[in-house]
Amino acid sequence: MQTGTSSIGVVGAGAMGSGIAQLAAQAGHTVVLVDQSESALERSAAALAKVAARLVEKGKWSTADSERIQSAIDRTTALDSLAACDWVIEAIVEDLGVKQSLFQSLETIVASDAVLATNTSSLSVTAIAGKLQHPERFMGLHFFNPAPLMALVEVVPALQTDSAHVDRAKSMMDDWGKSPVVTKDTPGFIVNRVARPFYGEALRIFEEGLASRETIDAAMRNAGFRMGPFELMDLIGNDVNYAVSCSVFEAFYNDPRYRPSLIQKQHVDARWLGRKSGKGYYTYGDGQEAQPANDASIDPNQFDWIVERIVAMLINEAADACYLNIASPADLETAMTKGVNYPKGLLAWCNEWGAKATLNVLESLQIRYGDDRYRPSPVLRDLAAQKSNFSL
Secondary structure (H helix, E strand, O other), X not given: OOOOOOEEEEEOOOHHHHHHHHHHHHOXXXXXXXXXXXXXXXXXXXXXXXXXXXXXXXXXXXXXXXXXXXHOEEEEOOHHHHOOOOEEEEOOOOOHHHXXXXXXXXXXXXXXXXXXXXXXXXXXXXXXXXXXXXXXXXXXXXXXXXXXOOOEEEEEEOXXXXXXXXXXXXXXXXXXXXXXXXXXXXXXXXXXXXXXXXXXXXXXXXXXXXXXHHHHHHHHHHOOOOOOHHXXXXXXXXXXXXXXXXXXXXXXXXXHHHOOOHHHHHHHXXXXXXXXXXXXXXXXXXXXXXXXXXXXXXXXXXXXXXXXXXXXXXXXXXXXXXXXXXXOHHHHHHHHHHHOOOOOOHHHHHHHHOHHHHHXXXXXXXXXXXXXXXXXXXXXXXXXXXXXXXXX
16 A cells, blocks of 8 residues: 555545545545535445455455554544645535635635645636635546546646646655546546547437437447446436536537537436436336346447447547647546546547548538537548547
């Protein structure tokens, strides 16, 4: 296990905050976990005790490890208990005003050299920083759920962030055994931006009646994805997925590339939220996986064009993120393979297909639909013209 020396504060004892606190404790830090709810803190402690017992039983932690990690976390409802922390990471409700208010309070509590970070997945880090007296020590640290298991952390500097703190954050995430990537503070950062077509284009194909959801899911699994888009939306929660889709769409001033689907809204309105409600795109029973698809509903003859259409849109999004300097090519590849477990990096996928072949798919879709949703990234046009590849 890693050995840390600084004190880490975490605000929010839900699943994400508790996971971050566990990670920090595993890395050897003392941790202060704050939540206004005593019951939330009690649930957090009980959940960690259960995880620790299971890991000891499997031989992954020693009894001493278990005791050390659990005792390293001090749980409290008192925000001023964070006064001595070197870092404070927030993992509370996704509400801009609530987060801004919290960090304004934290500024009056922590030391002048303490670094403040938000775990937001969809809000502007720069907008939160804009309400602070010292925005230069503020940034985003976006963990993925479950935080102890998911390797990726998106490090998101605000416009105001001192670059020295970005380097410190990357170093600390390395020490925690994570794979940090640096991304500009733009809607969706890397993963939630680049992954939108995985859902959006699948929904468009289904909406048009071109293929069943079972066939689309089977096609994407056959291409190496761990889950198909409809299975994954049911796992994430259709309310959550729809909310992120709407957030990214609105943040990009209604760019058609990110337009949500009416089907998403209807599933939310019907409370068909996926696994957590027992019904989504598929039906679920107590403790059961998705209801098995009828073999007759899956048409393997459609696999190739479904994969071609969805992956081309994903590649285009990654290419555009590269073109707009949202992140480095290497970090884009890491984000999609470590954050959402894609079978390969999207830029590498483009290199395999060839930029010209990818461009042809997008241009054909744009001609057919007359929709700016399918506009190719300029970098794909450039690479196709030069008969070149992404440098990885």
